[in-house]
Structures are given as structure tokens and as C-alpha cells.
Amino acid sequence: MAEPPVFQRLALIGVGLIGSSIARIARREGIAAEIVGADASPAARADIEELKLCDRLYADAAKAVDGADLVIICTPLGAYAEIGPAIQKRLEPGAILSDVGSVKQAVIRDLAPTVPDGVHFIPGHPIAGTEHSGPKAGFAELFQGRWCILTPSPGTDEAAVERLAALWRRAGSMVELMEPAHHDQVLAITSHLPHLIAYTIVGTAFGLEESTRREVIKFSASGFRDFTRIAASDPIMWRDIFLNNREAVLEMLGRFTEDLTALQRAIRWGEGEKLQDLFTRTRAIRRSIIEAKQA
């Protein structure tokens, strides 16, 4: 027997890579009796219609949230400041308002003041994604075996948190509660800084003269191509992440630059032992990740 729907009406504001993956899972698992979508992009809406991802689809976020008992914002962070006030009056009492944004303090800063009394605001962040974007890029297995972090403020209704967590667990995720500031710091080092560095080095390579640039592509199998995959991630989404997690990213970047300068000096002075020591330590870290089944 299938489990009964956890939600009567799920509204997804933004139906791109993440939103469409949630829609696919909600459908497959029967998590929501009805799936309503909103997407500002006509091209995305055409794809969503074609893929039959939603029962109803709107351009306008406000229309989609009417009568929904779960609303998940799945747009780039830069759109939140507009979405909050737009949906404010249409949110049903008792509904859960969540999101999937990669930064949590800024989300709370932008959205919390707009959330009406009686609506449960539970920011979320599934640690999953690919370098592709748009409704066609989503798939139901995206969250399988991955973590989903929820950052409710103290005093949030526990039953509501549990209902939202149930959705993520049925998507195959492990759920963890975390302080928003701590989330932003951990993600700055595990996700935001790696992306920033990948974007930078790919940009550096393409600042080289034309002849070298062609060879960079040809011989990219030697390390570079892993960076190009990361640096192919959605430009607007990532612009918004850096603008919204500025402090934590700059802090981690400062540490990284110090460490890089120390290595640079070791190379210049031929200090092989320092290099070998670090490289041996980092190899051990890879093993921890394989053991944690996140490789």
C-alpha cells in the first residue's frame, strides 16, 4: 500500500533543476495530492507543460500559493525579495513555507518579515545538484542518499518541521537541523569557495592566448575538466549565492589565499617536504569522504 499524501497541495515557486526534481518525486511518491507550479520564464513553462510536471502552472507566484499547505521557493536567491511580499497575503494559515536556497541567513533576513502569523517558515537546503539547469535537467533520484539541511528558528512548530522532513526522507535524503549561521559557514567552504575557485581558474585559462586556449580544451582530461564541470553551474543562481553569503565566503577565501600563498612559497623555494606533507594529508581526507558514502 502506498503511503497517504503528506500534503494536499504543494506549490513550487520556480520549477528548474531542483523544483522539477521535487515535482517528479512528489508525483512518484504520491507525497502531494496536487502539484501547482509557478515559473517566471516562458521557456521553462513550455518545458514544464510538455513534461506534465505540474497539475496547474502559473507565471505568477501569488496565484500558485492559493490554498497550498506546502510552498517551496526554488528560484535563485535574488528573486526572494520580490516573492516574499507577492505571496504574503495568499499564504494559508497552517501552511508551511520553505525553500531550497544555498544560503540561509540571507533567506531568513529577506523572507521572515513577510511571513504571516500562523504560517510555518522552515528554510531548507538539499545538498544536491548538477551543473545543468531548467525543468528538463531535473530527475527524481537527485536527492537520493544526500543530506537536506533545515534551519527553522527556535520555537517553530515541531509537527510542521516533521512533515517537511518526511517529504525529504521520502525523496531519499537524510535530514539535519542546523543553525542558519553555521549552515552558511559550512557551505562557504564545501560549496561556495570550490565554485568560486572553479569559475576563476576556468576564466584564467580563457584569458590565455588563443593557441593555448584551444589546447586547454584538448588536454583538459588532466584535472581541468573537473573544474569546468563545476564552473558550468547556473550563472544567476551562483551570482546570488556569492552576493548573499558574502561574509562567510570572504572569510573562507582569506584562509584559502593564505594557504595558497604558503604553497606558492614552498614551490618557489623547492621545499618538497612541505608539499608532500600536505598532499599526504589531503589524500587521507578523500578516504573519509568515501567512508561517509558521499563520494
Next chain:
Amino acid sequence: MAEPPVFQRLALIGVGLIGSSIARIARREGIAAEIVGADASPAARADIEELKLCDRLYADAAKAVDGADLVIICTPLGAYAEIGPAIQKRLEPGAILSDVGSVKQAVIRDLAPTVPDGVHFIPGHPIAGTEHSGPKAGFAELFQGRWCILTPSPGTDEAAVERLAALWRRAGSMVELMEPAHHDQVLAITSHLPHLIAYTIVGTAFGLEESTRREVIKFSASGFRDFTRIAASDPIMWRDIFLNNREAVLEMLGRFTEDLTALQRAIRWGEGEKLQDLFTRTRAIRRSIIEAKQA
């Protein structure tokens, strides 16, 4: 009908990830009538024996090259300075001496003076590898669809270059001839700098306080784990690469640091357009790599 062997006796000095992959291909393709190996590590030799990768196996490089018409050095670069003089007097006239090292100018500097007249010295570099090392990590498909760069000096016997190129083509590789200095510059940006950066950021993450460090592993699926894979590459091999391609690595590192500083400034001042512009350009580069079938 199988093609006849290209070589009578192939000597592999160092039978790790790359050397053992060459041994597997040489066996599968019947490229060499006899495969002789040398490895200084007793543990590696035990694995090589167990896997039956070589017809004869020695600890000593000099013994392995006796009577070989192709000798390929597959050790970390730091061992070359010792191997050159050690094998010098045992190299047969007419034999080809090659290698698979990731730096070419330093290899030529160290080995060329030791190569006897009548031996064809053709430095090589297959652009392939994994983060694993040792004879057990090798596999015959490692070079399939990848480039192999050869950097013979002007005047090298063309027939000898062609015989070596034939080996690599039978391993599934595309062969390209290149100036050693240009090789070192291209690899500095496509391979050496990406590895240096990956080693650095993994080190930075592990300089964080213990509680954050555990979470870095847990939530590594968000970008970080790709870096940990690269930063799990062989420590000694990579120490030697940085020490031997110092100038080109420091030059590329300088460019990278400038670009990173510019991005850091854009984040600090909230210059979203600059970020989005770069991120849009780098996404296009990924497409070029996919089109070049090197993704």
C-alpha cells in the same frame, strides 16, 4: 589476424598506475614480445608478480633495460636523476628511451645528457590518470580516447617516433608532437594548477575547527568532493611535478591569483554583473570540452 609485435622487449621502469596500464595494453595487444619490469618498491613488486604483469621483474632498473628495444620510465620525476646514469651503459644501440612524466623540460634536462649515441630519446606524456596509484590501480583502458604528447628534440629519428606513436595509438590514444616548453605551459594550467588548488582547498577545510571539519565531509557533495578526488592523487608524484615545473606553475598561479582577487573584490562590493558575466563565459567553455569529447 593480430598485428605483429612492434617491439621485441619492452622495459618498464616503475610499474605503478601508468606503467602497469601500459603492461596490460602491451600484453592485450601483443605490442611487445616480452615485457620486463623494474620497481624499487617490494610491495609493488609483490602486486606485479601476483597480477602477472611482467615476464621478468627486477628491483633494479639497470637489469631491466638489458636487451630492451623500448624502455619507458614510469616513476615519479624525482627518480629520473638517478635512473639516467644507472641505465646509461645498459641501453642497447637503436633502442627507444621514453617516459610518461607530467613535465617535459626538466626530464630533458635530467635525462638527455645521459642518453648514449644511437639511442632514440623521445620524452612522452599520456594525458590520463586517476587518483589511485600502484600496480593494482592500472587498467588497459586508461589511455582510450585520451591524448598522448611526445616531445622529441629536432632531428630525432622519425621512424623511432613513429614506432612509439604506434604503441600509443594501439592503446587507444591520439598522439600529438609538441615543444617541451609549450607542453609545460599548457599542462601548468590544465593539470598542475588545478591540482595545486585542489590540494590547497582540501587543506584549508581541514585547518578548520574539528566540528566544522566533520561537516565538511558530510556535506561534501556540494562541490568539495570533486576537489578531494583530485587532491587524493599520488603525493610524491605531485611533489615532483611542482618542483620540476616551477616556473610555469608560478606564472599560472600569478594569473589565477590576480583573477581571484578581482572576483573577491566584486563579491565585497556586491558587483553582481561582473560575477554573472564570468560565470556565463565559463559555462560556454564546458560546452567546448563536451564537444571535444574530453568531458
